[in-house]
Amino acid sequence: MKKTISILILILAIGFNGYAQEKTISKINIEGLKKTKESFLRRLIKVKEGSTYDSIKIATDVDRLNRIAGIANATSKLEENAPSEYTLTYTIVENFTIIPGVRLSTANNDDDVAFRLSVFEFNLFGRNQIIGGFYARDVFDSFGLFWEAPFLFSNKFGFGINYQDNITFEPIFINDDLDNGNDYRFQNKTFQAFLSYEFNFHNRAELGFLIGDQSYDLQEDQIDIPELPNQLEATNFSITGEYEYNDLDIFYQYTSGYRNQSNIQYVFNSGGEGFLEDAIVLTNDLEYFKRVGKRGNWANRLRLSFTSNDDSPFAPFSLDNQVNIRGVGNKVDRGTASIVINTEYRHTLYEKDWFVIQSNTFIDTGTWRTPGNDFSQLFDGDAIRFFPGVGIRFIHKRIFNAVIRLDYGFGIGNDSTNGLVFGIGQFF
Structure with a gap:
């Protein structure tokens, strides 16, 4: 019985530790804007501040930005600013439109x-x-x-x-x-x-x-x-x-x-x-x-x-x-x-x-x-x-x-x- 309880405690501890280590997007920066409104892009992208890191969502947001007429090219960069907290930066090269x-x-x-x-x-x-x-x-x-x-x-x-x-x-x-x-x-x-x-x-x-x-x-x-x-x-x-x-x-x-x-x-x-x-x-x-x-x-x-x-x-x-x-x-x-x-x-x-x-x-x-x-x-x-x-x-x-x-x-x-x-x- 003690052995079973010990295994359960170990599993819960590992699970809790894995959860605690999840990456959180604490801040989103958008750089390179001249004409395009930042508020418009923030409404458009699906990744939001406070959300859990999701590489697929970030890649999709980059593709979405690259389809916009006002953007020639968009890239993303992820930087850690605290344990398990990250800053996501979208760098924009704008088009003349x-x-x-x-x-x-x-x-x-x-x-x-x-x-x-x-x-x-x-x-x-x-x-x-x-x-x-x-x-x-x-x-x-x-x-x-x-x-x-x-x-x-x-x-x-x-x-x-x-x-x-x-x-x-x-x-x-x-x-x-x-x-x-x-x-x-x-x-x-x-x-x-x-x-x-x-x-x-x-x-x-x-x-x-x-x-x-x-x-x-x-x-x-x-x-x-x-x-x-x-x-x-x-x-x-x-x-x-x-x-x-x-x-x-x-x-x-x-x-x-x-x-x-x-x-x-x-x-x-x-x-x-x-x-x-x-x-x-x-x-x-x-x-x-x-x-x-x-x-x-x-x-x-x-x-x-x-x-x-x-x-x-x-x-x-x-x-x-x-x-x-x-x-x-x-x-x-x-x-x-x-x-x-x-x-x-x-x-x-x-x-x-x-x-x-x-x-x-x-x-x-x-x-x-x-x-x-x-x-x-x-x-x-x-x-x-x-x-x-x-x-x-x-x-x-x-x-x-x-x-x-x-x-x-x-x-x-x-x-x-x-x-x-x-x-x-x-x-x-």
């Missing part, structure tokens, strides 16, 4: 230059809020205004709104016949509001609504085609939803891990003369990134798109240089479903302090279901576009998304095109 943007391309009328100029602040009030707008011209003038506060109400709950008035020159084809179509002035006015919620470090969702007015007006120099209207107007109301799983590890120009973004939109159309009906619109982007050695980065994206309104020539998915396949041209065709694969190898050629030059070798390929066709067209060899290419990146490591991108895509196959694509930010 007022970012201009430029896009250039050949306009859809083939006579003019299309461009888009934008400026965005990605760390408004030092609280990771986004505000900005754009002016664009693709034969006609367009503009848009945006505000988003992902952590407006709490460290999980946010809000955003935007207004856009896009007017573009749109070629609309019949049955994928590029010689049988008309050119339209397309105006799309939309107001969108949404709520966002972060369930945890990896999962977030958005739910909102969109109100819009659309109009298509036939250009004066076009010939009437019985299958296409001369004018089309519709008012739509959409319920929108997005779900994101994010497991990316970001270190300056290098990214590893994967992310999946799913979008669903149910569109209620009023008007449109049967060409613009109620529809479900689905898109899904699956991205995978892998570090290759010290200087390489392999990046991949699979994009799937579908709309239930499969007969209208006024389809929602465009084949475009800036959206899916580099070198193909500016809005050269439309589809009611698509499969697009982008894969590229990025390699750092030169890096010194804040400046990086990166090469890029890519393959963009995709297939489209054109209006009036069934899903088998997606797997018809005639519907596939294949564009390998090369490019270069000029990167500022301490300005958010400051990547000047130049790519040249080489089309392979009948009637293929080649083309130079310029933009700000990585292609994906």
